Amino acid sequence: MADANDFSIARLNASQADFDARLDALLAWDSVSDAGVTEVVAEILHQVKTRGDAALLEYTNRLDRRQVGSVAALALTPESLQQALEQISPEQREALEHAARRIRLYHEHQKQSSWQYTEPDGTVLGQQVSAMERVGLYVPGGKASYPSSVLMNAIPAKVAGVDELIMVVPAPDGELSPMVLAAAAIAGVDRVITVGGAQAVAALAYGTQSIPKVDKIVGPGNIYVATAKRAVFGQVAIDMIAGPSEILVICDGQTDPEWIAMDLFSQAEHDEQAQSILVSPDGDFLDRVEQAMARLLPSLQRHAIARQSLAGRGALIKVADMDQALEVSNRIAPEHLELSVADPDALLPKVRHAGAIFMGRYTPEALGDYCAGPNHVLPTSGTARFSSPLGVYDFQKRSSIIKCSPEGADTLGRIASVLARSEDLEAHARSAEMRFQSTGTKYKS
Numbered sequence: 001m002a003d004a005n006d007f008s009i010a011r012l013n014a015s016q017a018d019f020d021a022r023l024d025a026l027l028a029w030d031s032v033s034d035a036g037v038t039e040v041v042a043e044i045l046h047q048v049k050t051r052g053d054a055a056l057l058e059y060t061n062r063l064d065r066r067q068v069g070s071v072a073a074l075a076l077t078p079e080s081l082q083q084a085l086e087q088i089s090p091e092q093r094e095a096l097e098h099a100a101r102r103i104r105l106y107h108e109h110q111k112q113s114s115w116q117y118t119e120p121d122g123t124v125l126g127q128q129v130s131a132m133e134r135v136g137l138y139v140p141g142g143k144a145s146y147p148s149s150v151l152m153n154a155i156p157a158k159v160a161g162v163d164e165l166i167m168v169v170p171a172p173d174g175e176l177s178p179m180v181l182a183a184a185a186i187a188g189v190d191r192v193i194t195v196g197g198a199q200a201v202a203a204l205a206y207g208t209q210s211i212p213k214v215d216k217i218v219g220p221g222n223i224y225v226a227t228a229k230r231a232v233f234g235q236v237a238i239d240m241i242a243g244p245s246e247i248l249v250i251c252d253g254q255t256d257p258e259w260i261a262m263d264l265f266s267q268a269e270h271d272e273q274a275q276s277i278l279v280s281p282d283g284d285f286l287d288r289v290e291q292a293m294a295r296l297l298p299s300l301q302r303h304a305i306a307r308q309s310l311a312g313r314g315a316l317i318k319v320a321d322m323d324q325a326l327e328v329s330n331r332i333a334p335e336h337l338e339l340s341v342a343d344p345d346a347l348l349p350k351v352r353h354a355g356a357i358f359m360g361r362y363t364p365e366a367l368g369d370y371c372a373g374p375n376h377v378l379p380t381s382g383t384a385r386f387s388s389p390l391g392v393y394d395f396q397k398r399s400s401i402i403k404c405s406p407e408g409a410d411t412l413g414r415i416a417s418v419l420a421r422s423e424d425l426e427a428h429a430r431s432a433e434m435r436f437q438s439t440g441t442k443y444k445s
Contacts, residue, residue: 123408170196253282
């Protein structure tokens with residue numbers, strides 16, 4: 001095994017002929033493509049879909065090393081969530097509650113309302129916005145404990161008006177994180193069931209004797225969870241298939257190199273596949289950041305993970321100027337984009353693709369992960385080109401409203417009749433023609 005002090009990171013230059021090929025290789029990542037995992041997940045989904053609670057219990061007892069006799073015994077009471085809230089330290093509770101207030105306030109601004117307008121002939125058109133009835137929230141268990149993920153997924157759902165939010169969280173060997181349960185209490189989660197893995201996704205997607213079917217499943221998980229979510233998409237909605245964490249920093253060379261080094265580490269420490277990239281027109285600054293990274297890396301608790309991430313998927317990229325920096329950034333479409341420059345507002349209009357944009361030298365990405373307010377569930381692997389952060393709108397749906405007056409039915413009916421007959425859909429045409437004012441309800445061929 002390499003020594004903790006060993007450090008390497010790719011150096012790229014956007015002006016070199018091989019830059020495009022090297023960048024493509026750096027960005028390459030296959031999401032949920034393991035055939036063996038897919039086969040295992042398919043069997044779990046089938047068993048839970050056909051056998052319900054019995055299969056869910058079997059998988060939970062075997063995979064999480066538990067001995068539970070019923071799904072009811074896997075559920076946590078509201079009192080147990082409150083106990084967890086009281087068990088954590090006052091400092092932890094205040095941090096969770098403060099973050100929750102900020103997240104709730106931000107997402108209140110995203111609420112969409114129903115609307116209508118009336119045309120001169122009395123026809124009414126509009127849109128009715130309503131919340132989903134029931135949503136499932138997957139929360140990782142075991143070594144992964146992310147109370148911030150509970151807040152980020154649950155609060156927008158509750159702000160949207162979701163009737164019931166069911167949280168599933170695995171409890172290997174019966175162990176649960178008090179912080180995760182406390183976050184569930186603060187966020188207003190309605191039910192917590194201690195199941196995980198593909199079997200939990202199956203239970204939420206298909207329903208069992210004890211767990212109702214949900215309309216949407218959100219929340220992060222391992223490759224089995226991600227594969228299961230992809231497989232049930234269509235049966236239920238899902239948030240996204242998330243790839244590894246990413247950060248791209250654009251810096252003018254005037255920020256403290258140690259600040260930038262730690263910002264890059266903040267994603268690299270997630271896992272070995274995470275990606276951290278710095279882009280700057282200042283080559284000397286890139287050197288100073290690289291030196292700071294080599295110096296600070298051994299001080300990280302998760303230095304081995306960060307080192308492998310940076311060696312395999314990290315990069316320091318030299319560009320000609322800020323315009324080229326933004327071209328590189330838009331091509332990558334990063335999950336997190338830091339504009340660590342003197343005037344970030346001047347660059348903002350040129351940012352086309354990014355999950356979240358952190359403006360200025362005093363806005364590290366880590367603040368967005370926990371307590372700034374905007375959601376930390378963001379598009380990865382270039383999907384920021386067409387996807388958005390998780391938000392209230394992900395838990396609302398829209399129904400079109402159409403109410404024709406007699407005059408409107410006559411006007412629109414004549415248009416529809418022509419178009420329907422051009423498509424050889426006679427019943428469509430005749431249905432519209434029966435509303436013509438000149439013919440009343442009588443159709444004349």
